Amino acid sequence: MASKLPSSRSKSTLSITSKVVTLQTSDEACGPCKRDNSEDYAFCWCIDCAEGLCSDCEKHHKKSKTSITHRLIPLLKLKDISDFLRNFTQTCCDHTGGSFTFYCKSHDKLCCPGCVTIHQKECHEIITLGEASVDAKKNGKIEDLGLRMKEALTTLNELENHKKDNIGMINAQRNGIRTTLSEMRRKVNDYLDSLEMRIEEKLLQAHKECIEKLETQTKDLEKRTETLKTWQSDITMVKDYGSDTHSFVMSKSLENLMTELETFNRRSTENFVGLNLSFVTSTTFENLQNTVHALGEISVNKSSTELIITPRKSARIKSKLIVK
């Protein structure tokens, strides 16, 4: 158990180390001291107990019977230890606090004393953890596990790449759809522009024809009016200056001409032909809103494919997409 104030020797050593530790492991505390409500910086890490130890506790840990075999690693290495390993305890999840002490070969399972009572009934190959662990570091099993991990890593990378490719593709598809949309819209606008121009031309033409016809008719009426006015002045002139005979002959001639004019006037008034320009909207165009409800539909489709990741050939990975 460490005193609250370490000896001047260890203190000086600790202060140097703790600086490094502080930087690299963020104030790792000594496990045993903490449980004793004391406080001290860890100096090393017991990989078996999964906790830090101060220099004082380290000494006791090394000579204590229960922890004499425990492996200690320098605190500097701690940064390479994951939370998983840090929190890894060799205890059973099914039986609280039960340390793994056995190994059932039939079930390939670590057993705490609690587990053993269950396995014993039917399993005949329960051995101690010590027996099971003989040569564990040398029998190649760890290397096998390492290979499986490497392979899984490759697969995960491959999957991640495909997901990222998919993101890129989705972006490209969105851009493509945007281009298609604006292209479609442009085409329809061009088409409607052409229809508008066509009807504008027709309107221009029809208007021109109407105006020309009406102006011709107006000119004819003006001419008739002009002629009639000269007759009025002529008959006055003849009455004022001419003889009775001249007046009589002139009257008779004008009477005939007037009869003609009156016939024209009667026909024109009885059946006055007016011109009207009209526009009838195309029903298909008018119903556009009822027939065209959308420019189209956006859909998200899932495509299932099998990724072929060439097994084991670590470095180069061949992947093949097979659309199901």
Add this chain to the structure above:
Amino acid sequence: MASKLPSSRSKSTLSITSKVVTLQTSDEACGPCKRDNSEDYAFCWCIDCAEGLCSDCEKHHKKSKTSITHRLIPLLKLKDISDFLRNFTQTCCDHTGGSFTFYCKSHDKLCCPGCVTIHQKECHEIITLGEASVDAKKNGKIEDLGLRMKEALTTLNELENHKKDNIGMINAQRNGIRTTLSEMRRKVNDYLDSLEMRIEEKLLQAHKECIEKLETQTKDLEKRTETLKTWQSDITMVKDYGSDTHSFVMSKSLENLMTELETFNRRSTENFVGLNLSFVTSTTFENLQNTVHALGEISVNKSSTELIITPRKSARIKSKLIVK
């Protein structure tokens, strides 16, 4: 007959007059002198012969038996005489050169001697032009003709006004159609804009959903990769620093975790689900060019109406349009 060079007296008179004449009647020549291949300016106008006379010829015209009754008017009045009156001859169109000498009451027709031979067979009321013309200027017939003319003039004016109204209406109709067209076009554009916005929103939403899903999956893969990497480092750490037992227990735990991961990997590769954004054009929108052939049709319609022109009430004219 006038000499080519008029006497000094008449010349001076003429020169003054001719200036006025020139300005007002554009070089009216003397008819008799012209026929004698001589040339002289007219001084007055014989309304019966319908030609100009120089002062010399005028004197002879006034005392000659055949023209003693002819009415002469001052040349200044000539501007008020129409081409119709100028060219008016009291001769028959059916018999060349035949002057009107008779009047057939049955047919209300002026007759030359040639005509009389035809009418005589059946008509019993042929009288001389002299008899027929008695009081021609006083019997009110000319006034009647004047009223008919006035009425016809009113009708012609009315017709002309209606034609001009029609021109105004046609212009207004053209402008109205133009407004309608641009209004229609604006509406359709607004509608297509709204459809475009709607599909843009859908695209945005679908894209967002895809990306979110893929990023979640990518993050999961990254997390698994990260975890796997810590396992790799952990197993190495345990192998390097831990006991055989620790290594064995760790291996067994990791084997189980690896089996889980490998199952996940196998499932993910065997059935890799890719997402695809796609756009399907609405067929109605795509077929727009096949369904909408025009914005509409321009047509010119004739409307027949009866113009009611209130008769005789000279000044104010009431006109009513009755659509037939």
